[in-house]
Amino acid sequence: MEPMNFVIIVLSSLLVLLASILVYLSRSPKAMEGIPGSLGWPIVGESFSFISHFSSPSGICSFMIKRQQRFGKVFKTFVLGRFTIFMTGREASKILLSGKDGLVSLNLFYTGQQVLGPTSLLQTTGEAHKRLRRLIAEPLSIDGLKKYFHFINTQAIKTLDQWQGRKVLVLEEASTFTLKVIGHMIMSLEPTGEEQEKFRANFKIISSSFASLPFKIPGTAFHRGIKARDRMYAMLDSIISRRRSGEEFQQDFLESLIMKHSKSVGEEDENDDNKLTDRQLKDNILTLLVAGHDTTTAALTWLIKFLEENPSVLENLREEHMQIIANRKDGSDLTWCEVNSMPYTAKVISETLRRATILPWFSRKAAQDFEIDGYKIQKGWSINLDVISMHHDPQVFPDPEKFDPTRFDAPLKPFSFLGFGSGPRMCPGIHLAKLEICVFIHHLVIRYKWKPLEKDECVQPTLVRMPKNKYPITVEALEK
Numbered sequence: 001m002e003p004m005n006f007v008i009i010v011l012s013s014l015l016v017l018l019a020s021i022l023v024y025l026s027r028s029p030k031a032m033e034g035i036p037g038s039l040g041w042p043i044v045g046e047s048f049s050f051i052s053h054f055s056s057p058s059g060i061c062s063f064m065i066k067r068q069q070r071f072g073k074v075f076k077t078f079v080l081g082r083f084t085i086f087m088t089g090r091e092a093s094k095i096l097l098s099g100k101d102g103l104v105s106l107n108l109f110y111t112g113q114q115v116l117g118p119t120s121l122l123q124t125t126g127e128a129h130k131r132l133r134r135l136i137a138e139p140l141s142i143d144g145l146k147k148y149f150h151f152i153n154t155q156a157i158k159t160l161d162q163w164q165g166r167k168v169l170v171l172e173e174a175s176t177f178t179l180k181v182i183g184h185m186i187m188s189l190e191p192t193g194e195e196q197e198k199f200r201a202n203f204k205i206i207s208s209s210f211a212s213l214p215f216k217i218p219g220t221a222f223h224r225g226i227k228a229r230d231r232m233y234a235m236l237d238s239i240i241s242r243r244r245s246g247e248e249f250q251q252d253f254l255e256s257l258i259m260k261h262s263k264s265v266g267e268e269d270e271n272d273d274n275k276l277t278d279r280q281l282k283d284n285i286l287t288l289l290v291a292g293h294d295t296t297t298a299a300l301t302w303l304i305k306f307l308e309e310n311p312s313v314l315e316n317l318r319e320e321h322m323q324i325i326a327n328r329k330d331g332s333d334l335t336w337c338e339v340n341s342m343p344y345t346a347k348v349i350s351e352t353l354r355r356a357t358i359l360p361w362f363s364r365k366a367a368q369d370f371e372i373d374g375y376k377i378q379k380g381w382s383i384n385l386d387v388i389s390m391h392h393d394p395q396v397f398p399d400p401e402k403f404d405p406t407r408f409d410a411p412l413k414p415f416s417f418l419g420f421g422s423g424p425r426m427c428p429g430i431h432l433a434k435l436e437i438c439v440f441i442h443h444l445v446i447r448y449k450w451k452p453l454e455k456d457e458c459v460q461p462t463l464v465r466m467p468k469n470k471y472p473i474t475v476e477a478l479e480k
């Protein structure tokens, strides 16, 4: 290790320790005395146990269930430098996710707040949040996505063309595919070439800075993340100015926001609710990239893994896609109509999101005092909705470890399945994610069979749950 790196690591560790001590001392857990639970060891709390469960195959499920059995559905703990209340169940999710009376706000980690910027959708609340949601709703609606279908379909085919007879790291391939799609949708980025490479490199650095230590010291992941964010913003600035000067025109997400909703230089009317400043534009484009990329990549990877592990599900799914081809009269390619009518595939996607629970908890901050299950929650406290144990509750999902898409044959009670969340913060990218997955899976199952190269069930210790080994497989063409 280089001496400079060693100094940085030592300094960072000392600062983390100091920060944890300060949090621990300044926010006395006295106020939390009425809430059951254990705060673990001084300073580190239960962080080590939490992290080690997080990377295990079952994730934080066993951490949660053990504590729920001991303390009930609401319990306190001290993990990752925060005093936190964990809650679970439909009642808790109704209260936390319905957004009634501005009870809670989203609770991003400091690194996320700094990288995404103050005007990000994830940092706004109330009316400002509603307004931003309105602005992004149209381009992400089913109708708005239609114009990107051809690109998505072509990229899926091109990606899979490279798979035949090869060893493939599914997570890497899914990441490249979803990044090309989002780069094209947002700013008409060419799928190959120097710009795409720069975009990809910067995005990767930004993405890995989210789970980093919160110190902006040169050499740290957080510092690198901020620098990569600045380079990404410079790229967006130059595209925005080319568009505004009329030098360039593309029918993409950025154009629709610039044309309809952005304030050009000199337009200072802050009260114009339907317009965005350049800062708001950039913060929210980055927010869509960050919120949409790892999640869709992980979902696609888990789905391919679950299919191989459940041959009867794969058989049913393949049957649906072979039937689509059989119904075609002219032997042409996948159409927009066909992709919107894949009922079994839709259930496989839901079951994947339930079993993998890509976002195991949703983080909120109490915006006012309130009561839940008879416990008083104070303004400012961190509250996490534990989704993983909801998705593995045998009362709602019998035999929860079984991968069974037919669970979704009948509608479930509201707030029991939260694959894309619920309420005012429900995922705005739901249709895009489903479109990408349906198109990719269609071409995969009609062409190939695959086998994993190793059995390793561990997950990466990142906010979005992904297979640690990136799911390496070998691929062969299906016999005709």
Ligand code: HEM
Pocket (backbone or CB within 6 Å): 106, 121, 122, 133, 287, 288, 289, 291, 292, 293, 295, 296, 299, 353, 358, 359, 362, 363, 418, 419, 420, 421, 422, 424, 425, 426, 427, 428, 429, 430, 432, 433
């Ligand atoms: C399979 C893929 C995806 C999954 C599983 C997923 C899941 C979720 C979930 C569970 C939430 C709510 C989190 C909470 O309440 O704390 C959420 C929010 C969000 N998602 Fe997704 N998402 C996916 C794809 C996408 C895509 C493709 C985009 C954008 C292009 C996107 C953009 C967002 C944004 C911006 C939010 C925050 C919404 C707000 O705070 O109002 N997501 N997502």
